[in-house]
Amino acid sequence: MSSIENFLKNAVTPWMGPKGEYSNIVMSTRVRLARNLKGFRFPLDFSREEAEEVEQKVAAALEGMEDFSHIPMESVPAIQRQALVEKHLISPQLADPERPGSVILSGDESVSIMVNEEDHIRIQVIYPGLHLMEAFDRANDIDNRLEEALPYAFDGDFGYITSCPTNTGTGLRASVMLHLPALSITSNMARIAQAVARLGMTVRGSYGEGSDALGNVYQVSNQMTLGKSERDILMDLRDLTERLIEQEERARRALREHSPMKLEDRVWRSYGILTNARVLATDEAANRLSDVRLGIDMGIIPDVDVSVLNELMIFMQPAFLQQYAGETLHPGERDVFRAKLIRERIGMGRQSGGAED
Amino acid sequence: MICDNCHERPASVVVTQSKNGKTEERHLCDVCAAHFQPFQGDFGGDPLGIQQFLQNWFAGPEAFQKTAQPQVSSGPECPNCGLTFRRFIERGKFGCAECYSAFRKELPEVFNKVQGGHTRHEGKVPASYSGRIAAERKIKDLRRQMKEAINQEEFERAAQLRDEVRELERSLEEGGGQDVVD
Numbered sequence: 001m002s003s004i005e006n007f008l009k010n011a012v013t014p015w016m017g018p019k020g021e022y023s024n025i026v027m028s029t030r031v032r033l034a035r036n037l038k039g040f041r042f043p044l045d046f047s048r049e050e051a052e053e054v055e056q057k058v059a060a061a062l063e064g065m066e067d068f069s070h071i072p073m074e075s076v077p078a079i080q081r082q083a084l085v086e087k088h089l090i091s092p093q094l095a096d097p098e099r100p101g102s103v104i105l106s107g108d109e110s111v112s113i114m115v116n117e118e119d120h121i122r123i124q125v126i127y128p129g130l131h132l133m134e135a136f137d138r139a140n141d142i143d144n145r146l147e148e149a150l151p152y153a154f155d156g157d158f159g160y161i162t163s164c165p166t167n168t169g170t171g172l173r174a175s176v177m178l179h180l181p182a183l184s185i186t187s188n189m190a191r192i193a194q195a196v197a198r199l200g201m202t203v204r205g206s207y208g209e210g211s212d213a214l215g216n217v218y219q220v221s222n223q224m225t226l227g228k229s230e231r232d233i234l235m236d237l238r239d240l241t242e243r244l245i246e247q248e249e250r251a252r253r254a255l256r257e258h259s260p261m262k263l264e265d266r267v268w269r270s271y272g273i274l275t276n277a278r279v280l281a282t283d284e285a286a287n288r289l290s291d292v293r294l295g296i297d298m299g300i301i302p303d304v305d306v307s308v309l310n311e312l313m314i315f316m317q318p319a320f321l322q323q324y325a326g327e328t329l330h331p332g333e334r335d336v337f338r339a340k341l342i343r344e345r346i347g348m349g350r351q352s353g354g355a356e357d
Numbered sequence: 358m359i360c361d362n363c364h365e366r367p368a369s370v371v372v373t374q375s376k377n378g379k380t381e382e383r384h385l386c387d388v389c390a391a392h393f394q395p396f397q398g399d400f401g402g403d404p405l406g407i408q409q410f411l412q413n414w415f416a417g418p419e420a421f422q423k424t425a426q427p428q429v430s431s432g433p434e435c436p437n438c439g440l441t442f443r444r445f446i447e448r449g450k451f452g453c454a455e456c457y458s459a460f461r462k463e464l465p466e467v468f469n470k471v472q473g474g475h476t477r478h479e480g481k482v483p484a485s486y487s488g489r490i491a492a493e494r495k496i497k498d499l500r501r502q503m504k505e506a507i508n509q510e511e512f513e514r515a516a517q518l519r520d521e522v523r524e525l526e527r528s529l530e531e532g533g534g535q536d537v538v539d
Contacts, residue, residue, distance in 0.1 A: 036454060037454075038454055039454075041438050041452055041453040042450070042451060042452060042453055044450050044452070045440075045452045045453070078369070118450075140481075144484075147483050147484065147485065148484075152483055152485075153454035154482070154483050154486050155454075155457050155458075157461075157476075157477055157478065158457055158464065158477075158478055159480060159481075159482075160478070161451075161454045161457050162451075163450050163451055164449065164450055165449070165451070165464075165467055165468060165471050165472070166471050168468065168478075169478045169479075169480060170480040170481065172480070200473050224472050226468055226472040226475040226476065226477065226478060226479075227475025227476070227477060227478075227479055228475070228479055228480070229479050229480045229481075230480045230481055232479075233480075328369075330371060331371050331382060
């Protein structure tokens with residue numbers, strides 16, 4: 001087995017897969033529920049003793065449930081903690097080595113329960129494609145089982161009590177990760193972000209900072225957690241997501257109609273760079289990957305599996321690159337390894353892409 | 358090499374950031390690097406920069422400056438964790454579940470700002486909680502019946518009702534509720 005196959009075997013997680021509704025545009029769906037226990041201060045203020053007690057209670061409540069493994073953060077080396085963040089299984093806050101905390105992961109990594117992050121408990125479910133209801137049902141199921149064993153903090157007026165008032169009520173944050181290259185190329189994203197904000201939801205770059213979305217990957221999520229039921233929050237987000245998909249598809253058709261040669265050139269040019277470059281910085285890699293993904297979706301590039309692109313977006317990040325390399329890398333070396341990883345992975349996807357389906 | 362951020366711990370991570378075409382390189386220790394996450398736009402954190410948002414909306418920015426008038430009170434204080442309402446506004450996070458009761462009068466205005474005008478929970482209610490509400494209602498009702506019984510000098514019946522109330526209260530204290538009511 002080559003080094004890249006070995007690395008992928010251990011690193012790929014199901015949400016990066018090609019399955020799921022609208023999987024050409026929707027990369028993944030994430031749902032999280034914030035919960036806290038009565039009788040303990042929140043993690044921002046609690047003592048070591050309180051942290052340990054919360055941790056023990058949650059672990060005990062999950063005992064015997066499915067194939068969960070309980071991973072205390074202090075037992076995880078910094079580089080692997082970072083890799084968990086890059087895989088979206090834990091938050092940067094939980095990875096902070098100065099704070100206590102642990103994560104309880106399901107065997108297939110679709111469920112991660114963060115203990116003692118900002119709230120005592122954060123149940124997170126990630127699925128590939130657009131699956132808001134299914135992801136919520138899974139999280140809700142775990143929530144019900146935890147509730148049987150744990151004294152949840154709940155208020156008749158304000159609902160589930162959370163550390164931050166932006167989560168109070170349902171404690172539900174649902175988000176959908178979308179690849180919107182055509183809307184970005186046609187400079188529509190700023191207008192859309194404004195319209196989305198008026199609906200009480202947010203859209204922002206999933207990677208990178210501010211409005212600058214690395215690789216044209218955006219995340220739409222609900223902003224409000226009070227005053228609406230879980231189902232209504234999810235339905236509204238689903239409606240919005242479907243409208244964004246529709247607009248992206250329309251923009252893609254427009255690109256094909258008005259400038260087919262420019263589009264093809266852009267896609268193949270990027271493909272050429274990804275399969276040949278020897279040095280690739282993050283920004284360039286992200287933008288080229290976005291072009292190639294668009295090319296695959298639109299049938300311009302045959303024989304490459306879309307999930308390859310999902311994976312590469314994750315694996316070209318620093319901690320994964322270093323795991324792949326098996327050593328600490330300086331920035332210059334990192335760009336070389338990034339180019340190597342992308343080259344090899346696309347080559348591999350091309351060989352097996354047609355045969356797999 | 359020493360960390361560029363805290364200037365204390367040894368640097369173990371190199372972070373390169375490109376902004377407006379300029380590339381900047383920083384050497385950080387793993388503690389500071391954990392706080393620097395260019396790849397994670399947001400993990401469901403504070404979408405609005407809530408501290409600033411609350412301060413500006415709620416009291417006017419001048420209220421919390423060093424030159425603030427002495428009559429600006431710190432508001433109610435949570436008897437459990439000691440967090441004052443003013444401190445809550447400053448940092449945008451509660452200290453514990455009891456803060457919600459301590460700030461109950463002020464909170465609708467806070468939620469009005471950060472939750473787009475919504476101040477009441479409309480979603481899921483834990484099963485144990487709905488059991489508790491039912492038990493509390495039942496206790497109220499039994500007490501009323503007990504008073505009636507006493508007024509009508511039906512002491513045997515009043516004693517029976519009193520025992521029922523006691524049993525319900527005990528089960529509430531133990532954290533249950535629903536099994537007695539159902």
